[in-house]
Amino acid sequence: MTGDQAPPSILNERILVHCDLDAFFASVEILHRDLDPNRPLIIGSDPKGGRGRGIVSTCNYAARAFGIRSAMPIGEAWRRCPGAPFGTGHYISGTRGLYSRASRKVMNLLREPAEHFEKAGIDEAYLDITQAVEGDWDRAYALCRDLQKSIEAKVGLTASFGIAPTRILAKMSSEINKPKGIFRMLPDETHEFFVERSLRDVPGIGPKRATQLAEWGFNTVDEAYELGELALGRIAGERFASWLIRVVDGATSKEVSPLRSRKSIGKEHTFSQDKSDQEQVLATLKSLVERVMLKARTIGVAGRLCEVKIRYTGFETHTHGRSIPVAMDDLDVFSRLAERLYAINVEQNRPIRLIGFRLGQLDMPSTRQAKLLLEEE
Numbered sequence: 001m002t003g004d005q006a007p008p009s010i011l012n013e014r015i016l017v018h019c020d021l022d023a024f025f026a027s028v029e030i031l032h033r034d035l036d037p038n039r040p041l042i043i044g045s046d047p048k049g050g051r052g053r054g055i056v057s058t059c060n061y062a063a064r065a066f067g068i069r070s071a072m073p074i075g076e077a078w079r080r081c082p083g084a085p086f087g088t089g090h091y092i093s094g095t096r097g098l099y100s101r102a103s104r105k106v107m108n109l110l111r112e113p114a115e116h117f118e119k120a121g122i123d124e125a126y127l128d129i130t131q132a133v134e135g136d137w138d139r140a141y142a143l144c145r146d147l148q149k150s151i152e153a154k155v156g157l158t159a160s161f162g163i164a165p166t167r168i169l170a171k172m173s174s175e176i177n178k179p180k181g182i183f184r185m186l187p188d189e190t191h192e193f194f195v196e197r198s199l200r201d202v203p204g205i206g207p208k209r210a211t212q213l214a215e216w217g218f219n220t221v222d223e224a225y226e227l228g229e230l231a232l233g234r235i236a237g238e239r240f241a242s243w244l245i246r247v248v249d250g251a252t253s254k255e256v257s258p259l260r261s262r263k264s265i266g267k268e269h270t271f272s273q274d275k276s277d278q279e280q281v282l283a284t285l286k287s288l289v290e291r292v293m294l295k296a297r298t299i300g301v302a303g304r305l306c307e308v309k310i311r312y313t314g315f316e317t318h319t320h321g322r323s324i325p326v327a328m329d330d331l332d333v334f335s336r337l338a339e340r341l342y343a344i345n346v347e348q349n350r351p352i353r354l355i356g357f358r359l360g361q362l363d364m365p366s367t368r369q370a371k372l373l374l375e376e377e
């Protein structure tokens with residue numbers, strides 16, 4: 001669809017792409033170790049035959065079929081999918097350094113055709129390709145197919161792509177045909193896309209919010225949308241209602257930017273004794289997230305960037321971040337994101353001295369007039 005043939009509804013729209021590497025950490029290990037991708041691979045601490053006290057960092061699709069997920073206690077993962085000689089699970093500790101090198105190669109390929117490029121995490125990125133394809137949505141699909149082939153040929157990894165007019169719609173589109181899929185959503189297809197789609201499929205809608213709406217009999221996005229902003233606001237709050245309506249209408253953020261705001265809200269905790277129990281550290285991290293998100297709500301701001309700081313014995317410190325498509329102040333969203341960031345990045349055999357959480361890339365809704373009191377370290 002090009003030039004004069006394009007309907008007025010999709011002219012002058014930004015064409016955004018979200019690229020998500022499929023089961024990235026596990027895929028890198030499978031490639032590096034020449035493993036069978038159909039065998040359940042669990043990366044994390046030593047399971048010790050089901051007696052381990054650590055957590056799962058991540059796993060491949062074969063392991064996910066057993067219900068295994070990031071940050072799950074490693075003993076629970078073993079009970080669901082035992083390793084040899086009791087079961088087919090393959091447990092490894094992970095190889096540091098491999099992931100960043102693989103990510104860098106992929107990001108270099110993605111950056112080349114993008115007018116604007118934003119690395120959202122080690123395994124995902126947003127691209128604005130409007131100029132590269134001259135506003136042509138068919139050319140956008142072809143470009144993503146070429147990028148997909150290039151990533152697999154040059155790096156050995158598979159990726160899924162979502163093409164849409166906003167960040168959040170591009171993010172959702174990349175999940176549709178995983179793994180190794182491409183899904184394109186035209187601007188005049190947004191309402192159709194959300195028909196009978198679960199509320200939980202929308203990034204930013206956690207289980208508590210979905211349960212709240214389900215108690216009123218609303219389980220899909222189109223059911224909630226049809227209520228209208230006023231009625232939905234009475235059930236779930238005015239800010240949520242306004243946001244969800246804008247998501248469905250394709251009226252949320254279209255900005256792709258490499259810049260990270262330095263303004264942020266953060267909390268840290270230094271343990272009196274260095275901790276080796278990953279579950280205890282995770283519990284502390286969740287508490288920090290709760291305190292930060294409470295402050296964000298109190299001063300009337302939301303954020304897109306989630307950062308987790310880990311300081312090991314000896315003061316070696318690492319910060320790991322990931323951004324979400326739109327600014328949110330939802331506790332469930334950032335709790336899950338922080339938990340996953342911790343799980344996939346922590347060096348599980350090293351005691352931890354400090355754990356921290358930071359909410360960044362802040363945004364203040366135009367309807368709120370709050371004084372912004374930020375902590376910068």
